[in-house]
Amino acid sequence: MGLRNIAGGYGAGTSGGASAAWDQLLRQVVEANGDLQDVMDVAATIESLGWSDRRVEDVFGLPGVFDLAEEVYEAYRDAVRSAPIAPRGGQPWYGLLGAIASDFAHGLLFALPMVVSVGAMVVLHISIWSYQYYSVEQATALGIATFLSFVVTGGFTQAMATVYYVLVGLQEGALVERTVHQIMRWGAGAAVIVAIAIVILDSAFPMFPFSLAFFMVAYMVMMSVLWLAYAALYVLRREYLLTLLTLGSVLIAFALWRLTGDVILAQAIAMAAATAGALGSWLVVFRRRSRRWDHMGRIVKTRTSQLAYASASYFLYGILYFAFIFGDRLVAWTTATSFLPFSIWFRGEYELGMDWALFALILPLGATEAFVGYLVRWLMAAQHRVQEQRVEDLARAMRTVYLRSVAGFLGVAALGMIVVRIGLSLARGVPILLSAIPIHGIEPFVFAWASFAYVALALALFNVLLMFSLAYPQLALRSLLVSLAVDLSVGIIATRILGAYQFAVVGLIAGVVCLVVLTTVDVLRLLPRIDFMLYRMV
Numbered sequence: 001m002g003l004r005n006i007a008g009g010y011g012a013g014t015s016g017g018a019s020a021a022w023d024q025l026l027r028q029v030v031e032a033n034g035d036l037q038d039v040m041d042v043a044a045t046i047e048s049l050g051w052s053d054r055r056v057e058d059v060f061g062l063p064g065v066f067d068l069a070e071e072v073y074e075a076y077r078d079a080v081r082s083a084p085i086a087p088r089g090g091q092p093w094y095g096l097l098g099a100i101a102s103d104f105a106h107g108l109l110f111a112l113p114m115v116v117s118v119g120a121m122v123v124l125h126i127s128i129w130s131y132q133y134y135s136v137e138q139a140t141a142l143g144i145a146t147f148l149s150f151v152v153t154g155g156f157t158q159a160m161a162t163v164y165y166v167l168v169g170l171q172e173g174a175l176v177e178r179t180v181h182q183i184m185r186w187g188a189g190a191a192v193i194v195a196i197a198i199v200i201l202d203s204a205f206p207m208f209p210f211s212l213a214f215f216m217v218a219y220m221v222m223m224s225v226l227w228l229a230y231a232a233l234y235v236l237r238r239e240y241l242l243t244l245l246t247l248g249s250v251l252i253a254f255a256l257w258r259l260t261g262d263v264i265l266a267q268a269i270a271m272a273a274a275t276a277g278a279l280g281s282w283l284v285v286f287r288r289r290s291r292r293w294d295h296m297g298r299i300v301k302t303r304t305s306q307l308a309y310a311s312a313s314y315f316l317y318g319i320l321y322f323a324f325i326f327g328d329r330l331v332a333w334t335t336a337t338s339f340l341p342f343s344i345w346f347r348g349e350y351e352l353g354m355d356w357a358l359f360a361l362i363l364p365l366g367a368t369e370a371f372v373g374y375l376v377r378w379l380m381a382a383q384h385r386v387q388e389q390r391v392e393d394l395a396r397a398m399r400t401v402y403l404r405s406v407a408g409f410l411g412v413a414a415l416g417m418i419v420v421r422i423g424l425s426l427a428r429g430v431p432i433l434l435s436a437i438p439i440h441g442i443e444p445f446v447f448a449w450a451s452f453a454y455v456a457l458a459l460a461l462f463n464v465l466l467m468f469s470l471a472y473p474q475l476a477l478r479s480l481l482v483s484l485a486v487d488l489s490v491g492i493i494a495t496r497i498l499g500a501y502q503f504a505v506v507g508l509i510a511g512v513v514c515l516v517v518l519t520t521v522d523v524l525r526l527l528p529r530i531d532f533m534l535y536r537m538v
Contacts (some may be wrong), residue, residue, distance in 0.1 A: 019149065021059050021060070025049075025051075026075065029042065029045050029049070032049065036073060036076055036405060038073070039066070039073045041074070041226045042069040046069055046072070046311075051068070086113045090304055098363065102371075104366040104369060104371035106239065106366075107370060108362065108366040110234075110239050110365060110369070111361060112239065112240075113242045115358075116132050116243060116250065117129075117250070117357055118356075118359070122427075122437065123467075124254050126253055126254050126257055126263065126266070126267070128246070128250060128253055128267055128274060129142065129219070129271070130267070131348070133263045134263070135213055135346065136346055137341070138212070138215065138264075138347070139348065140333070140344060140345055141212050141213075141215050141216035142216070142346075143329070144216055144220075145216045145219035145507070146219075146223060146326075147322075147326045147330065148220045149191065150192050150225035150227065150325070151322045152194050152220075152224055152226065153190075153224045153227045153318075155314075155317075156184075156186060156187035156231075157187070157227060157228065157231035158314040158315055158317055158321075159311040159315045160184070160232065161234070162229075162310060163183065163310070163311055163522060164176060164179075164180060177287075177406045179281075180235075180286075182234060184229070188221075188224060188228060189223050191220060191224035191225070192221060193476070194220070195218075195220055198220075199213060199214070212430045215264075222272070223271070225362060226271055226278070229274075229282070229389045229390070232279070232282040233278045233281055233282045233285070235247075236282065236285050241278075241285075245281070248274075248277070249271065252266075252269065252270040252273050253266045253270035254266075256269055256270070293502065295318075310528075313474055313477055314468075316477055317358070317476060317480065320484055324484045324511060327488050328507050328511075329351070331491035331495055332347050332350045332495070332501040332502070332504035333345055333346060334346060335501035335504065337499060347501055349440070349442050349443050349502075350442050350446050352437075352446075353442070353443045353444070354450050355507075356424065356437065356447050357446075357447050357454050359420045359452065360416050360454050360455055363413065363416030363419070363460055364413050364458030365458055365461075367408070367409045367462075368461055369465075371405040372465045374405065375401060375402065375405055376466075378398075378401055379398060399524065399527050402466075402524075406459070406462075407448075409458075412527050416455065417451055420451065424447075445502055445505075446502055449508075452509065453505065453508045453512045454512075456512045456513060457515070459516055460515040463476075467519070467522065470526060472522075475519075475526075476519065478518075479515055479518035479522060482514060482518060483511045483514040486511045487508055489507070490507040490510040491504045491505075491507020491508065491511075492507070494506040494507060
């Protein structure tokens with residue numbers, strides 16, 4: 001703050017020797033205790049400097065030490081409010097551009113495993129967990145298994161990331177590895193418990209043949225372990241390894257499928273290879289990184305209960321997020337337009353349109369990472385240029401920067417949709433791809449609206465990440481819960497009234513629009529409280 005340099009400003013209005021004594025006293029008080037909390041703190045500091053009631057009365061004409069402490073503390077507070085904050089060295093434009101480009105690339109890398117998987121389904125007609133070459137019954141079981149695996153592990157993967165960054169910040173290297181492994185065991189254990197519960201319930205209230213139910217829960221457990229292993233590697237920000245592992249596993253699945261003709265066996269082995277590769281990579285990368293912490297002692301001893309409390313909101317968010325992502329699919333799969341063998345029935349045309357819509361997410365995900373990083377960096381730099389009385393100016397400037405970021409994001413999102421449309425048009429001219437692109441029946445309808453929904457979802461995630469960065473996960477949790485209810489209710493009403501399962505995408509659109517509106521309103525409401533948010537971010 002530079003309080004020692006501005007102590008002379010405290011004595012404005014005094015004169016003669018009293019002014020000189022005032023300035024000298026204030027400098028001594030600030031030097032003795034630069035973090036004065038209240039009048040009692042000031043009084044104790046003054047007394048420690050040898051001042052008595054009689055001396056205070058002789059020099060300043062005040063009744064005693066506590067009266068002088070009140071004057072000193074009020075002057076101290078006024079000076080702190082008005083003192084200019086020493087500016088930090090500004091980042092050059094090329095440094096800022098490099099940071100934005102790095103964040104954008106990080107966002108793209110996050111999307112690449114998904115792109116590799118969907119692209120493999122289109123080109124090779126097989127992936128690690130693809131439904132092609134399955135019967136509709138098997139595809140139904142695989143779809144349910146995929147949904148359950150994400151919902152069961154979603155909370156654990158979010159908690160894993162939260163706990164990792166907390167413990168790394170506390171330099172608890174040994175505890176990081178132990179805790180991450182514990183969370184992975186809990187997640188795998190939860191998947192096994194859900195699998196056992198499904199088998200028991202299906203035995204008591206038959207919904208699927210036993211062989212199909214066993215196939216479903218086996219896939220669910222394998223995919224759950226895979227997501228946990230991928231999450232452990234993701235927290236180390238090694239997304240390129242995830243992409244390489246996914247690509248390698250897809251090639252293993254393709255080769256085994258060609259050699260054996262058994263797509264289920266080929267995918268199971270490929271999934272096991274991806275899981276083992278992710279776990280091995282995690283251990284190697286983490287242990288190399290943890291060597292930097294070996295010479296550091298622990299800052300605090302962290303309890304499991306503290307970590308659980310810190311990650312609880314993120315745990316719930318992970319569950320609700322994947323329920324939201326798959327909600328429209330469940331509505332489509334449970335819409336009976338004619339007789340269905342099971343109450344849940346996989347819809348291949350709907351799924352193909354949704355899979356292609358994921359390509360529209362690539363550029364928006366990169367933009368989300370880039371703009372959130374830009375906003376947080378701008379905010380942290382701006383707080384060092386603004387005095388306390390001008391917090392309102394900072395809030396207005398932050399609102400302007402936020403709205404500009406949203407406008408930039410929408411531009412990138414529009415470009416992403418155009419690129420996907422052009423790519424789809426070019427794919428129509430490739431005969432080998434015709435069976436795997438959305439050009440028949442309801443596929444174009446689902447693809448068009450799902451593309452819009454996913455791009456809007458990326459904007460909502462931009463707001464959510466910003467709230468996470470400002471330490472407000474509860475607001476994101478509330479918005480997601482409301483939006484999930486809107487998604488399901490609108491989707492059920494639309495499909496039942498119109499009598500067609502493809503209108504489940506309407507529920508997705510309604511839920512995403514709701515999430516965008518709620519999170520945007522929440523962010524705009526947070527900005528006027530920017531001073532308190534800066535305190536929470538410290």
